[in-house]
Amino acid sequence: MRLVIADCEVNYSGRLDAHLAPAKRLIMVKADGSVLIHSDGGSYKPLNWMSAPCHLSIEANSIVTTSAAADETDADAPDGADNAIDAGETAQIWTVTTKKNEALVITLFRVYSDETFELGIDPGLEKDGVEAHLQELLAEQVEAVLGVGWSLIRREWPTPIGPVDLLVRDPAGQPVAIEVKRRGEIDGVEQLTRYLELLGRQVDLQGITGIFAAQEIKPQARTLAEDREIRCLLLDYDAMRGLDDPTNRLF
Amino acid sequence: MRLVIADCEVNYSGRLDAHLAPAKRLIMVKADGSVLIHSDGGSYKPLNWMSAPCHLSIEANSIVTTSAAADETDADAPDGADNAIDAGETAQIWTVTTKKNEALVITLFRVYSDETFELGIDPGLEKDGVEAHLQELLAEQVEAVLGVGWSLIRREWPTPIGPVDLLVRDPAGQPVAIEVKRRGEIDGVEQLTRYLELLGRQVDLQGITGIFAAQEIKPQARTLAEDREIRCLLLDYDAMRGLDDPTNRLF
DNA sequence: GTTTCAATGTCGATT
DNA sequence: AATCGACGTTGAAAC
Numbered sequence A, B: 001m002r003l004v005i006a007d008c009e010v011n012y013s014g015r016l017d018a019h020l021a022p023a024k025r026l027i028m029v030k031a032d033g034s035v036l037i038h039s040d041g042g043s044y045k046p047l048n049w050m051s052a053p054c055h056l057s058i059e060a061n062s063i064v065t066t067s068a069a070a071d072e073t074d075a076d077a078p079d080g081a082d083n084a085i086d087a088g089e090t091a092q093i094w095t096v097t098t099k100k101n102e103a104l105v106i107t108l109f110r111v112y113s114d115e116t117f118e119l120g121i122d123p124g125l126e127k128d129g130v131e132a133h134l135q136e137l138l139a140e141q142v143e144a145v146l147g148v149g150w151s152l153i154r155r156e157w158p159t160p161i162g163p164v165d166l167l168v169r170d171p172a173g174q175p176v177a178i179e180v181k182r183r184g185e186i187d188g189v190e191q192l193t194r195y196l197e198l199l200g201r202q203v204d205l206q207g208i209t210g211i212f213a214a215q216e217i218k219p220q221a222r223t224l225a226e227d228r229e230i231r232c233l234l235l236d237y238d239a240m241r242g243l244d245d246p247t248n249r250l251f
Numbered sequence C: 001g002t003t004t005c006a007a008t009g010t011c012g013a014t015t
Numbered sequence D: 001a002a003t004c005g006a007c008g009t010t011g012a013a014a015c
Helices: A131-140 A142-146 A186-199 A219-227 A237-244 B131-140 B142-146 B186-199 B219-227 B237-244
Strands: A002-013 A017-029 A035-038 A048-050 A055-062 A090-097 A103-116 A125-128 A151-157 A164-169 A175-184 A209-217 A231-234 B002-013 B017-029 B035-038 B048-050 B055-062 B090-097 B103-116 B125-128 B151-157 B164-169 B175-184 B209-217 B231-234
Touching (some): A002 A048, A035 A103, A048 A103, A131 A142, A131 A151, A131 A164, A131 A209, A131 A237, A142 A151, A142 A164, A164 A186, A175 A186, A186 A209, A186 A219, A209 A219, A219 A231, B002 B048, B035 B103, B131 B142, B131 B151, B131 B209, B131 B237, B142 B151, B142 B164, B164 B186, B186 B209, B186 B219, B209 B219
Parallel strands (some): B175 B209, B209 B231
Antiparallel strands (some): A002 A103, A017 B125, A090 A103, A125 B017, A151 A164, A164 A175, B002 B017, B002 B103, B017 B035, B035 B048, B055 B090, B090 B103, B151 B164, B164 B175
């Protein structure tokens, strides 16, 4: 990983065109060739970037000054770490390109720091508590969460527009489609509505109803769901995990 | 901006739980307090992070070794740049917390580099979009794209839930609502469906139909659109731009 | 490989 | 503050 702190100007052309006016920024070049340009604020998203696979080429150029075009006095300067910390008469131009006609052009006017580190392969991130877990847990605990007499038909029931998270049967034997979300918003209700519309046409699923299940349900989503006679169900992840694994239960 | 290269282990607890096993990584602390942990691969997204507003506290701790609990010989070590490049008997523990019960805990076993730079406020990114352009071009070229006899009524036709991109008239004089997207996905079909539902209630627009126009239409979106009798229309951005501006046309 | 959906999404505009 | 839609989305899983 190469970390460069420099005064730089950036132009991107690809899926859109974008420009960064000259300022002091961090330029990060990762081992896979990807390039990230970060300012000292904002969130984790860089101001500008290029994803791998891409190719970086660097050249030193003379700068056209305001008074007159500069002669190419420094045209053969090396493009190593420290060459640009000078009177500012030369600049490095970094051009990052992909095979898909995307180009990121970085002009470095002054380099304050340029260091490279070997980081190696990362073991990667392990996550816990995502939607897949919720669906899995609810499938295992249909009766505990929904009540006695409820039963699972199957997870990921296929429809032409994608699988329904859960298909269950209520105590009266009627089919019920369940959409599971971590955070329940309007999109999820729309999604479930589409499934119900399609599934309701099948002879064996006529009269199917829906349950919108999530750890958190936004007011507008709840309103929309209830307007469509879809039941809302708040899921307690910790409690469900506790039921799943007795060792996690409070003593 | 503070840049630290270190062997570290990370735990995040908040909207989910996540863990990073020990490895050499970049830890970036921005001026607003946000923290990013990057590996040497992947795209611009960090492995783990904490967004501002948040608070970082750092403490030096003794490490429990495998053989026996280490005595706190280095407990009062300074937490400057070079203190951890030692036998590895001490670690820094960085705890980043927000007011919303999110916590990012970074344990630094060995620090290879620790530098801070003043970057100042960034002038920010200027974008030049594609999406709005599509709608504009289609409005100008209704007859060229849809066929002889079609005509534009107006762009951005207002409805209670937002404006429809285009309202046009087919050769038979019937009104047609067009939703324009760069990438046509299910959401866009839902959006158009809502417009059609509302507009169809107006006396002068009874029997209105819809066209879903995009540079690219995903199969599921197409399936849903056709199920609702909404016509799908693929847009050729380059060709439309060519029609728009003769200087771009092939000679 | 492509297509699909979730995301600690982020980001901006608007209510 | 909350909602909505777009994103150069990114990332991962299913097909």
